[in-house]
Amino acid sequence: MNRRNSEEQRFLDNYDATAFERPSVTVDVVILTLREGHLEALLVKRKEHPFLNYWSLPGGFVQLHESLDEAAARVLRQKAGLEGVVGLEREGALHPPIYLEQLYTFGHPQRDPRMRVISVAYYALVEASHIREVGEETALFKLRVPPGADSVEIFDHKHKKYSLAFDHAEILAVAVRRIRGKLGYTPIGFELLPERFTLRQLQNVHETILQTKLNKDSFRRKMLASGMLEPTGELERGVGFRPAELYRFRREA
Amino acid sequence: MNRRNSEEQRFLDNYDATAFERPSVTVDVVILTLREGHLEALLVKRKEHPFLNYWSLPGGFVQLHESLDEAAARVLRQKAGLEGVVGLEREGALHPPIYLEQLYTFGHPQRDPRMRVISVAYYALVEASHIREVGEETALFKLRVPPGADSVEIFDHKHKKYSLAFDHAEILAVAVRRIRGKLGYTPIGFELLPERFTLRQLQNVHETILQTKLNKDSFRRKMLASGMLEPTGELERGVGFRPAELYRFRREA
DNA sequence: ATACATATATGCTTATTGCATATAAGAGGC
DNA sequence: GCCTCTTATATGCAATAAGCATATATGTAT
Structure with missing residues (x-):
């Protein structure tokens, strides 16, 4: 007997979902754009501990009712004011929606000093004109991946170098590597142009x-x-x- | 002031890690091999509800102290009897360790009927001779991705077709697509040969x-x-x- | 109308790929 | 040992694609 049946339903009704310790899960979104011949990412300044006042990727906890793709689109909307849709089906939106795709999942046990946090990273490609740098809280930073390095360096518009919160320098490096690789077999450059x-x-x-x-x-x-x-x-x-x-x-x- | 300091330490000491509802996180491992000119995957028969007696990917919950890579290697070892070592640094092991890499993270809210479960999928490439099909519980299945489909069909050695638990048919399809793409720019075929x-x-x-x-x-x-x-x-x-x-x-x- | 600066088209050279053919070499039969 | 079988490996050549130089086209500005 391997069909799903009322016995399984009974099992589900009695299942204790709290039996195992569970990690927190976030999505972090790498928002890439081109400005003045540079590859840049939109970052937000943290207003809370840990890494208070550090620049970081926009992100948020995954709600229990939303999919990962939905959580990433929500972060894009709420934290960056951008309307994004995963995949290429992109009909009936105001602006043509933004390219958004899952990147990689980061789960080192100590990547967040508060507790165990697993981050599902996404990356978005956005035409520069769509990006609003809101006050002091969000800004674009130039990205540089030193040859052979596994993390990026970030620079503001005055070419001042900053540190990133958590493992976000590595996440950005994975994003840059991904888009470079993708250019070889996909004409993804469109997404950064009008x-x-x-x-x-x-x-x-x-x-x-x-x-x-x-x-x-x-x-x-x-x-x-x-x-x-x-x-x-x-x-x-x-x-x-x-x-x-x-x-x-x-x-x- | 944006350096990390004792104020941050105080914050961390008082942080309530239980404040948000959290999903469960599992790793599922697609173990691919070649046998008699067919691409096959090692599956395990479920001994519990839900999907009792369905074939499924070997997997397990991520422990709070282990990284995702470590969890995947543990699943490979415990559920498939394979000693997997993460990445390509592979010195001083008995068998040459097994190719194991993160694939994609699946997080549809209803993908598990018990509760919210996010699965970080990995895929491993294994030489057929290393695989032991243990009794009735693990077996190799031929994979077929119908053109244009986003899920695989699986067949046992008598070419009988089976259903898969959860969204594992989609996970397998992503794995097949990934390895096909990867062959174009990486000589990954070695991993399936002596x-x-x-x-x-x-x-x-x-x-x-x-x-x-x-x-x-x-x-x-x-x-x-x-x-x-x-x-x-x-x-x-x-x-x-x-x-x-x-x-x-x-x-x- | 002319200069300018870059777009677009054309032709040539060189590298890469696909295909055909020739030669090489272990196994096995005699 | 010698011959045959079958596939490996090497060589040559045509077709294709990539790189590079040059010629021509065309809006703007003077």
Whole structure:
């Protein structure tokens, strides 16, 4: 007998869910954007202990009724004022929703000095113009991953270096590695640009993220051959020289 | 003032860690192997409600003192009789330790009917000869991902189809997708072969996992050019025709 | 109208891949 | 030992793609 039945229902009715000690679970969201040719992340200044006044990833505890994806979208909305949806199904939202995807789960027993906290990290890609830096509490920081390092360094707009709370420097490093890897087989750079963009802009996105120069012709041919770009027939404006054609991402494919 | 200090210590001493409701957290481990030209997974038959007598991924609750990686290695050891060591640093073990890596975290609120359970899934790659199918409780099942589906179908050695407990069919599908993707840029097929293997065997691994035929010359050239293979100078034995050279994975690189 | 600065197109060179063919080599039969 | 079988390995060549240089096109600004 291996069907699920009333005996199982009886079991469930009598189950003591408090039998095991349980960790706390949070989601932390790496919000990446491009500004002035730099890869940056939106961070919030902690207003509580531990790590009071340290900069940290926006995050929050997972509520028992919400999925992890929902918790990440809630953090994006509440802490960063951004409307995000996981996955590529993104219909019927005000702005086109934001790219949001699970990154990795961090669970070192001492990563939070208060208690055992497991953090499911997400990352979001956001066009810079959508980001509001609210007062003193949220700000964009430039990211640098020293070669071979497993954590990032962060710098504010004056290029002053800061420390990060918890293990967030490692989480950011995993996010940067992930997006670099993903660029190799996915044209994810769109997500950091306006809906319509030129090939040059797209190449700049790749070059900024990968920290390398790319061959222009090769990049252009590869992108056009991928069939994921759709020419709009329109041209960019106000550039003082020959304007490039604007393309958009072919969502339906 | 943003340094961590005695005030923070006082805060921590008084912190009430029970303030929020917390989910349970488990690790589930997808143990993949190749047998007779099929990709298979090691599953265990549940001896408890819910899903009594259903086949499921080996798993267990994360203890408060152990990291997620440690919990996954413990499950591999205790539930599958495999000595898993996390990551690629693998010195001084009896068998060469097993490839084990975090896969994805599953957290739908109703994925477990007992209570809120978040599962951090791992996947392991194991050479078939290391796997013991113990009695009625553990067995290898062939995996099939129907095109476009987001869950796998499992079949026993008589090709009888079974259902899986919880959302484990989706977890397995994510694992298959992950290893397929990973083959494109990592020579991960080694992990499913003995220490020394021929190029033909390695190609068979790729073809089985990817479900495609590969060009032999191209595969051979690419693998040799990658610099990750090291010829041993030895030849395979007892094949009735010209034996191929045995290679090994260059661990130090 | 012309200069400017970059977009886009074209052609050539070089590297990579796919495919066909030739040669090599252990096992096993005689 | 010699021949055959079968697959491994090497070589050559055509097709394809990538890298690079050059030519032409085109909006803006003067």
